Structures are given as structure tokens and as C-alpha cells.
Amino acid sequence: MLQPRSDAAWLLALLACAAILTSALAHDQQQQQQQQQQQLQPHTSNWAVLVATSKYWYNYRHIANALSFYRTVKRLGIPDSNIILMLAEDVACNPRNAYPGQVFNDESHRLNVYGSNVEVDYRGSEVTVENFIRVLTGRHDPAMPRPKRMLSDKGSNVLIYISGHGGNEFMKFQDVEELMAQDVADAIQQMHEKGRYRELLLVAETCQAATLYSKITSPNVLAMASSLKGESSYSYLTDMDVGLSLIDRFTWSTLDFFERVDIHSRLSLAQLMQIYRYEVLDSHFHYDASHYPRPLDTVPVTDFFGSVSSIQPTPALNSTAGDSDSWSYSSYSSSEAAQELDVRRPAAVSSAGHASSSSSSSSQDGYSDCSCSVGSSAVAVGPVQDLPGSIVDTGVYLGMAAVASMVLVASVVAARIMAPLLS
Amino acid sequence: MANSSRPPGTKRLWVISSIVAYVVFAGIPIWWATTSLHRPPLPHEAIAAAEADAGNRSALLPVALQLVLVVPAGSELPDELQPDRMLAAVQAAVAAAQPLQGPLQLSITINTAGSCSQVLPRHPGVCSSSSSSSGVCTQQVQQQACPDLSAAPVAGGSRQQQQQLDAWLQQQQQLQSLGTPGQYTLFVLPDTSSSSTVVVGRSRHAWLTYQPSGALQQPQQLLQATAAAAVRVLSCCFGLHSNVAALAAADSLPVSAAGHTQLSFSLLHADPLAPGSSSSSNKDSIEAAAQHPLHYTWDFDVFEQQHLAPIAASLAPVSHISIESQLLYFTPARTPGSWSSKHSAFVVKQSQLPFFVDSDWAVESGRAVMQHNRTSSSSSSSSSSGTAGMLSSSANTAAAAVLESHVLHFLVYVPAADKSPLLLLGPKGKVRNSNSFWIPSWGGVLVLNLANEIAAASTDTGEFDHDEGDSEGGQSRLPWQPLPLQQQHYQHITAVVIAQLQALFGVAPGTSSSSSSTEVVQLQQLPAGAAGFSKWQMDALLRQRAGADVQEAARVLGSLSRLVQQLPNLEMPDLIGQQVEQALSDIHSAWQHIAAGDYHAAGAAAAAARAAAEAAFLHPSVLAQLNFPDSHKLGVYMPLFLPVSVPLLQGFVLQLRHYVKRRREYTAALRAGG
Secondary structure, three states: OOOHHHHHHHHHHHHHHHHHHOOOOOOOOOOOOOOOOOOOOOOOOEEEEEEEOOOOOOHHHHHHHHHHHHHHHHHOOOOOOHHHEEEOOOHHOOOOOOOOOEOOOOOOOEEEEEOOOOOOOHHHOOOOOHHHHHHOOOOOOOOHHHOOOOOOOEEEEEEEEEEOEEOHHHHHHHHEEEEHHHHHHHHHHHHHHHHOOOOEEEEEEEOHHHHHHHHOOOOOOEEEOOOOOOOOOOOEEOOOOOOOEOOOOHHHHHHHHHOOOOOOOOOOOHHHHHHOOOOOOOOEEEEEEEOOOOHHHHHHHHHHHOEEEEEEEEOOOOOOOHHHHOOHHHHHHOOOOOOOOOOOOOOOOOOOOOOOOOHHHHHHHHOOOOOOOOOHHHHHHOOOOOOOOOOHHHHHHOOOOOOOOHHHHHHHHHHHHHHHHOO | OOOOOOOOOOOHHHHHHHHHHHHHHHHHHHHHHHOOOOOOOOOOHHHHHHHHHHOOOOOOOOOEEEEEEOOOOOOOHHHHHHHHHHHHHHHHHHHHOOOOOOOEEEEEEEEEEEEEEEEEEEOOOOOOOOOOOOOOEEEEEEEEEOOOEEEEOOOOOOOOHHHHHHHHHHHHHHEEEEEEOOOOEEEEEEEEOOEEEEEEEEEOOOEEEEOOOHHHHHHHHHHHHHHHHHHHHHHHHHHHOHHHHHHHHHOOOOOOOOOEEEEEEEEEEEEEEEEEHHHHHHHHHHHHHHOOOEEEOHHHHHHHHHHHHHHHHHHHHOOOOEEHHHHHHHEOOOOOOOOEEOEEEEEEEEHHHHOOOOOOOOOOOOOOOOOOOEEOOOOOOOOOOHHOOOOOOOHHHHHHHHOOOEEEEEEEOOOHHHOOEEEEEOOOHHOHHEEEEEEEEEEEEEOOOHHHHHHHHOOHHHHHHHHHHHHOOOOOOOOOEEEEHHHHHHHHHHHHHHHHHHOOOOOOOOOOOOOHHHHOOOEEEEOOOOOOOHHHHHHHHHHHHHHHHHHHHHHHHHHHHHHHHOOOOOOOOOOHHHHHHHHHHHHHHHHHHHHHOOOHHHHHHHHHHHHHHHHOOOOOOOOOOOOOOHHHHHHHHHHHHHHHHHHHHHHHHHHHHHHHHHHHHHHHHHHHHH
């Protein structure tokens, strides 16, 4: 008789071999040829990519996280045109929202972070891994309108803030697909190759967030995370009116810090990083500055969270285009030493980010509802979804169909042939 | 079971084997063919060669400087001023100062009353600035007839006289078919009054004057001044402009990868409803302003045609310029300004200026309701398509579609009537030059104080220039009609825009000659005409851009090649292969043109190469999600192959065992029977 157990084991081994052979060669490790530390380009502009990856109403806090950061960077002078805001769920207009059209990030409901001035660039189902990476790498469809593109250059400081559910080396988008740590590293390496950033700060607010940037090797990249590998990242207090947590602890701490920051502030990144306490976060803050050349206590937070412009005097006019001496205010003009002034961009009048009234000691009341999957097993299986434009999945499904139909035909034929023999 | 010669069970085994063979030999190839990726073969070796080439070779276009010493008729030329000795002296000075990197060819012409003796190095390539010493270069002397330059209208140092001389010299230069890009001339002209100032003209020449009676007795002094002047003009203007070099090193020339720049003009009126200014002397106008709010507009089409089109045309070799405009009302600045009795105006201090531009102003391009998108390049045929700045070749069209153009904002800010006049202060409280400032790679801001003027003008309609707008045809302005700007405002805006554009492109005059006090000769630059940019400025930009573009194109192709080789899962359309081929051939021709010193062709080829390379790299069909780990492949194929193959192999094994069993029985029976 048949011995199913040994047969099955044999078959499995064979199949695994076949799968490994037929799949193309292993993805090469990034050549870690660290480019020689070049002189940094002058800082000319700031860009921010703020992403909330979670769908569904009960992930309200991730949307509020991103909106709070949006408000902060806008207050510190980054114009809307330089902010790419990606919100996977429109909680403001969700029918379950007791405050229609409003999103709050603290239980006093004093500040509607979904104010009249919010420009969401990617919303709902547009927030995909593909679109996120297209924003970073700049590979857009020609029809993509200008405000949805990140047009950074070698003089741009780029802030990437990403909030949602994640796990070991991945970040869940829309509950259906994953952004892998390798994707992030590849995208940033391509940004580096194409000169799309001067310095880059990646902030990850998710469970096991520190694993998200573990593969990055590009120079001038600084990364911050709310939690270490194996840790969850927790939400802050529950709001009884909305019925959900309004914000995550890491973002709450960060906003608490930025409450004290305005456009003139010289507070440094090192000071920002000192504020994160395990008693507040219930997870360990982590940062990776191994690819970042500048000492953090010399980098003002406004280098990434604000915007800088350097004002230059107009050179002497040529009185060529007609007789501009008749211009009535030319009498005011006087020769002026060419002097550069490097100061901050205008601070927004808008009120500061969130309520600092709720003291941080009350954070013990916060409850955790973080639904992260722990461990890497979730990564291994399951098809990568949503790769439009690639022939990969079409081919896979065609191949599946072809083999399946052939097996069907073959088994029918076999049954036909073998029926008289067996009978 | 009947005995037969053949062993039993073979038929079943044959059937099952054929099924397995069918699946293996037909199914797996079909699956392989349908799942394998399509990608055009890229010439990786050629790309690597081009990249190595770009790293090793100097991509700078050559510069030729001809010194023309004009000697008045009848004077004896001293030995020191013989052309070969002059050439040696100037070469030595240039080699010592090293005013530019890249190849340089020097030649000397002595022009004596219509006869020229010219000395140039026998092998132009050999005598570059790096390798030249007086002994190395063998020289050749040519005698030829040439126009008499001693009749040059050299008189005085006023601006008008200089412009006259400039035009005359340019004419002479053209007569001798000189003055192509990269070919510069330094005239040393006799004059009754000697000056130690070398003047750089609008075209590709400069001049220095000397006193013939004195200088011919003291030739050493003239020789020294000439050599110093040559070094000066090479370092400031005719060579690589130092500011452009700095900008290009930072890749912050305001030009997109596809070679496009968009000039976005916004007229911002802070508050049209503000009551009239108290400083106005005209009582009627105060009342008029109070009753009828003033809001300003501009006739941008006329402004663009008259003033901006020449600028765009002159910049065309470096960048394709497209222009858009918008009007914004109710846009108060973040820093409203405070009253200063000293200036009798509202002032914004220097420290407040970075806060002037409100990040809430909707000035970003692509937002404006009315857009004047229009190609202002020389190829006017393509502008009829309505899309901004498309080049003619298909590769560049694709590149322009993929790559956004660089936007430069020019804001003309009209303060509210009750906050007017508004002055921007510079350091130490001085009024800012032309009441404006600029921000690198972003654009410029100009404050235009209009309230009193136009309010006064509106009471007197006779002064309106009818060219400026159709709305002014009537006898009197109706209260709700906007007031257009006038010619003088357009001229002022144009002058400021030109100055700011020159600063943004890094060719602003005067900024590089800060250490001039210690020099032997002073430097003066004649301003360019309405075109905004002198020819030598365009040459410097072109020189820099061609060099940077060809190297960047090779680098981008190298990146693409490495990317493709690292990612076996990357799928690409054939278009990318074509763009890579296009870029490679353009790089090749750019190198040829650079070696030949053809500025325009080299610039065009390098720009095309860069655009094609960038478009290939940034093509949207290059999969955004590049990482496709093997664990995912296992995850994809396991659910398919496991259920399919288990019954297949099970059946095969079953039949094999069955066959072996039958065979054993058969042989046993045979043995028993036999």
C-alpha cells in the first residue's frame, strides 16, 4: 500500500526545491558602497510626506497623528505645496464620527486638526504602497498633477512620517498590503541616487517601528521610531465621546515637545529625542543616526519640521528696459552690501498643535489596542497584492490557470483510459 | 490472467508517464513563458563606458581669447610688444593665475592701420592653460589685411559713449566673423586718456584703453596691464563664471532635468478694500478711494510680449521658458510693516523679511485659474499645441511629460492703500535696492507702491496709454473696473525681474569682483539690453550646463543600469530601451561637439541626453515596488503547485508501485511456470 507520510514529505521537499529554482535569483543585497561624505548642499527647501496607512474608523488615531504632524509642520512654515498628506481613511466624514467634518487629537476637543485649510493629497484607496513609493522616487504617471508630486532636489530636507499598524520589517497599508523595510531602503537609495534629498528624517510610529528602517544604508538619513523590535506601540487616552483613542503616545509626546517650538526656535533634534520616556510610551524610543553625519545637538528641529528661506538682495538694476529713472521710488534705492541673511520662514498664526493640559503622568490610564502581528511569520506567506502594471501577477494567474486546466484535462483523459483497465 | 509475452502493467505505467510528461514538458514551459518578464536589452557595457568616460574627461567647452592690440598708424612697435613675445607674456600670466579650468586658446593680433599680424599657437590643443609655458608652444605668424580699428570711437567713460563703442566693436567683430560662442576678443585700444579699467561689453568682447605716446615708450607697463586684463576677463566672464560653477555644483540652477523653467508671475494686491492712504495729497483721490475700492490688474499678454518674450528668447539655449501669470487679491503679507517717520513710509526690517512671504498665498504653480502657458522658445511651431514647453523630438516630449519643470515665482506685491508706501529695509536700516529681494531657486519678490500714482492718474484719463489695455478705452473708469498697471511699472518690473533672474542663474554682474581693489586693472561690465542676458553670460551658462548635463546623463544611465542588473524582477517597456539608446547617442554627439567647441550643438545634445536618461530612469512603468522577496514567490506559487502536483505525483508513484508489484508477480509466475 501507499505510505502517504513519507511520500508527502518527499513531495514537499521536491516542490520547495522547484519553487526556489524557478523563482529568479535572490534579490541582490544593496551594494553598500557608502558614497564618500560629500560636502552638503546648501539647504534650500523643505518637504514633508505624512502618511496614515490605516483604513477603518477604529484607526482614527492614526489619521489624527498624521493630521497633527501636518498642522505642526505647516505652523512651522512648510507650505501646503511642499506637504504630501496621505490619509487612508476619511474619518472626518465617517458616519460614525459624532463630530462631522472634524478630527480631534485630544479629549478636550479644543483643536480641530481637520481645519478649513487641510489639503489631503492622497486619500482613501489612493494610499497604497505603490503610490507611497512613487511619491518618494518621483516615478509618476505623466497625468499626475503637480501638487501630488514631491519635487524635492539636492537642497531639500525631507521629513517622512508614517503612522499605522506594522510589524517586524513591514508596515501594513489599508489592511491588505505591506510596505517592507527593504522597499523603504530601496526607495530612499533611489532618492539618493537621483538627488531627491539633502537630508532625510524618517519617523515611524508603529509597532516594532525600529525594524522599518533597519535596511537603510543611504547617506544623510536619520530615522526615529516609537518602538523596538518585539514591542508594541500604544495609543493614548480613550475619548468617550468619539469612543476611540484619539492619538498615539509617541505622537502625543512629540507634539507636546513642538508646543514649545516656534519658527525662531533653536531646539535641537537631540533635545527632541530626550523627551521620549518609557513610562509614557510603554515602548522604547529608538533612533538610527549611523548614516547621518551631523551631531544631533547641532541640528535644529526646524531643519526638518520647519522651513528655511534665505533672503538675498536684488543686484543693482540695469537701466536698460526703458528709462526706469522716472520710477518714483528709485530715489529710495541705495547701494547695499551684498549680505546674506539666513533666517526662518514665516510662522503660521495658527494655534499650536494640541493640548498640553493633560499631564503626561496620567498616561497610565491609556490602554493598548494595538493589533500588531508579532514575529516575522506574517511576512512570508501571502501574495503581494496590488501590483498593477506588472506582468507578474497576470503571469502567475495565467500560469495557474494553464496548469490547472492541463491537469484537469490530463486527469479526465487518465480517468477515461484507466477506467476500463481498472475495472 | 492470460499469459502473454509482454510483462503486465506496462500500459498503465505508460499512460501515467505520458500525463506527467505532458505536464512537465508542456505545462512548465507555458508557465515559464507567461511569467517571465519582458525587458529590452540594455547596453550595459556602453553605459559603463560612458559613465567612466564622464568621470575621467573634462566636459568643459573650450574658450578662445584673441587679444587685438590696436596701434595707431605711424608708430613704431617696440620689441616687447612684438606679437610672439606678447603671447608668451600673456600665456605665462594666464598659466600663473589659472582663471579657468578647461581648454583655452590664446592668440595675439597686432592691428596697425589695416594690416594685421596674428600669432597663434601652431597646435591649438597643445597650448591649454594648464600645459602652456612660453617655450613649449611653437607659434606661427600670419599677415593679413583687416579693418582699421584705430578709428574706434573711444571717447570718455560715460555710459552712453561706452555703449556706442560697444556697438561699434561688435560690428567690427562681426565683420571679421569672430564672436561665435566661445570666441572672445580683448581689444587694446589707443586713447588719449588711459584708464586702468577693462570694460566687458554686451557681446563677446572686452576692451582696454592705453595712451599710445606713453605706452609705446614703456611697453612693459602696457604688457602687464594687458596680461592682467586678460586674466581678469577670463576669470570673471569669458571663462567659467564662478557663481554658475557654484550653483551647478549644487545642481541648483533653476532648470529642470528636462531643461525647462517655468516663470510664474503673480500680482498680489494686499487689500483692495483698504481706505486710501493718508499721505496722499490729492483729496479727491482719497474720497474716490474711500468710495470706490481700488484693485489693480495687469495686461499680462502685452507685458509678456513686450518685456518677457525677449528674456525668454535669450535664455532659450539654456532652458525652455514657459510663462504663466495670476492675480491674487486679499493677500496681506505676514509682516505688515510699521510706520517709520524717518522714511515717511511703512517699513519692513531686514530681520522680518524672511517672514514676508506667507505660505498661505496660493502662488504655487498649477493652481492658478487662468494660466498663460505658452512656449516662448524659438521654435514657435510647437507652441500652438497649447501644452507648455514641449520640445520637438519625441524623447524630449516624453521627458517633459515625466519631469516637472522648475518653477520660479516672481511676486509683485502691491501693499494696501493704508499701508502704502511700503519699503523693504536692508542691513543697517537702509532701503533695499529696488524694494525687492530674491530667494535662491525659488524666485523673487518686488514691492510695488502704486496707491497714490494710479489713484491720481485715474482722475486724469488722458494720461492713459491706450496700448495697455482694452478696459481703458472709455472716458472714465467705472468704480468696479480694475486699474491696470502702466508702462513705467512694467519697465520697472522687467528691470527687477532681469536682475533677479541673473542672480538666480548665478550670472549677476558685480558679485564675483569683490576683491577688485588690489587688482592692477578694474573691471566694468556693460549691462545687457532688453534681452536681459549678455552673450557671454549665455555662453558661460551654456558651457556649465553642457558639461554638467553630459556628466549627469551618464551618471543617471549608470544608475539605471545598476538598478536593472540588481533587480531581476524589474519589468520595463521597450520605450526605456529606446530612451537609453537615444541618451547614449546624444552623449556621444555631445562629446564630439564639446571637443569641437560648438557651444549650441553641445548644449542641445547634452540637454537631450540628460532629458532622455532621466525620463528612462523615472519612467512610471518601472515598477514602484521594486522589492519582491523570494518568500513572496514561495507564497505565490505554493498554493498553486502543491495541490496540483500532489495527486499527480501520488498517482505516478501508485502506478509505479503497482507496476513493480505486477512485474514481480509476473516474473515469479514465469519462474514458477518455467
